[in-house]
Amino acid sequence: MTQNALYLGREWNVDHDRRVEVKDAELRYTVIGEGEPVVCIHGTSIADSLITPLRFYPPLMENYQLISYYRAGYNGSTLKTGELSIEGGAEHVKQLLDHLGIEKAHIMAFSFGGVIAFQFLLSYPERAHSAILLEPYLPREEPDAVQANIDAYMGAMELYNAGDKLGAAQRYMESVCGPSFLSAVEMTGPLDVWDRVEECVDTTFTVDFPAISQWGFKMSEADALVGGKPSMPVLAMMGLDSESAMPGFRATQRFLMGWLPQAERCGIPNATHGMQSMNPVAVGEAALGFLRRNPMTEAAAVPVPEPVTAGAL
Template sequence: MTRNALYIGREWSVDHNRRAKVSDGELRYAVLGEGEPVVCIHGTSIADSLITPLKFYPPLLEGYQLISYYRAGYNGSTLDKDALSIEEGAEHVRELLDHLGLEKAHIMAFSFGGVIAFQFLLSHPERAHSAILLEPYLPREDPNAVQANIDAFMGAMKVYETGDKLGAAQRYMESVCGPSFLPAVEMTGPLDVWDRVEACVDTTFTVDFPAISQWGFKMSEADRFGPKPTMPILAVMGLDSESAMPGFRETQRFLMEWLPQAERCGIPNATHGLQSMNPVAVGEAALSFLRRHPMDG
C-alpha cells in the first residue's frame, strides 16, 4: 500500500449523474476536473475501482478533465441485449466522445477496460491522443498463465452457479489479485462498494467473460489485426501482480516489444488491483505521463 494516508472525508464515491445514449444502451457518466480530457474505462465487477481511487491524488484532477463512465450493464448504465462484444464496447467509447463533442482524448483503462481500450486504439486510433493501460487483460498464451486464468474463472463460476453472486465476484478477484486486494477495495471504494458489485455480477459473468473469450485478438499474431497504434502509450504493471497470478508479465512484455513508443511504469506494493491498492502512485504516474504528452505538444 501507499505510505500516504488515504483520507478525503467520509464518502468517496463519484456521482455519475449524466447520461449518453449509445448503441444498444445508455451510459451513466461523470466529469471531474478541468483541462485536457481523459476517458476512464473500468474493469469487471467494480465499476468504481478506477475513478474513485484516483480522487486520492488531487493534482491529477486539478490539471485534467477525467471522464468516467459506467460500462453498459454496470451501476445503472443499461444494455438492451444479452451480449456485448469487445468491438462493440470500443464503439461505446467512440459514441461517448461524439456525445461530448470531443475529437480526441487521452484514454486511461484498467484490466477488462484495458482490453476495450486496446481495441479502441486499433479501431479508432485517430480519436486517442495517448493511452494509459493499467494491466490490460489481454488473452494469455503462456500455458501456466492460461491455466491460472481458467482455474480462476472456473472456481468463481462454481460459486456463481450456487447463487452466491457476491461470493463469486470476490472469489475471482482474490484469485487474480490476491487476498490483500479485497480490503483495499473496501477502503478505496464507496461505502456501498460491495452492494454495487453484487448488483452487477450478472454482467461480469454473462457479458464480460463471454466477450473476452470470443475476442479474436492474439498477442502472437498482433500484426494481422491492423496497423500498430502509434500514439504515446504507458504500460503500467503492479510490481507484485505476477506473484499473485501469472500472465501480467507476459502482457507487459508484449506491449513493450510490439509498441516501440510504449513507456513502462511499475507500481510498488500492488497486484492487479494496482489503482485500488496504491492510488497515489497510479495518480502520480498518470500525471507525469500526461504532462509528457500534451495535446498541444
C-alpha cells in the first residue's frame, strides 16, 4: 500500500457476496473487517463509489466492521415494485441491521445515500450511534441551486429518453461533480464500473429521482417538520471544490451546521461532490478520526493516529 498513489493491484472490486430479504426487495451486501459496525450507503448511479474507494485507506477497514450493501435496483439487488420512497430506503437499512443482529451502528453515506441516511436518523435515531454525511443531496431551495439541478436533470433526461443510458448517467454526474469526476471513477472503481452503471440507470431515473422529488423534507421547514432533532454525533463532509462545480452544496453544509449544534465539519481538498472517488485517502482519514472520537463505549476509545497525508482539513 502506497501513501500517495492509488494502487491495489489490478482489480479494485469489493464482492457483495451475501443476500438478505427486506420489504419489497432483496439486497446484496458484504461485511468487511471487525470492530464497531459502520453501515455504508451509496448514492445514485455508481453503487461502488463508496466502499470501493475506501479500500485505499486500510486503517479504516482494519479497525471497524464496514457493512456495505447495494441499494434496491443496483448491482443485482432487486426491487419488486416500481418505486421506493426515501422512507422505504431508510427502512431497508433498519431491516439489514435487524438481519445482522446489530442494535446500533455508525452510518456513513454519500449524496442520495446521504438523504436515506438523514431520514434514517429521523425515523430510527435509536439505531444510529453517529453519522458521517458526505454531502447529502437534500432538496435545493436557493434559486441558482434549484435551476442548476433542473438543468442537470433535464440534460441527462434528454439522453435517457433517446436511449443513451450510460451517456445520461455520465452527463448528470459531470453536471453535478464536474468533468474530472469521471476520470476519478474510472480509477477508483471496478474495471467494469461503467457496465455496472449502465445496467442500473433505470433505477436512478425511475426510482431515485422520483423518490427525492416526492420526499417531504425541506431545510427551511426543518423545525416544523421534525419533532425532535437527531442528537447523535454528526460529521458533515464537503468537497472544497463542490460549490464551484454546482451550487447548492454550501447551503446544505450551512444547514447541517446550523440545525445540528453537535455537528462537526470537514473539508476534503482536491474534490467536488464525488469526494470519496476523487480523494479517498482524505475521506477515509477523516472518517477514522471522527469514529475514534465517538466510540460506542468509553472503553473503546483509542487515540487518533497521525495522518498519512495532509488530506482532511
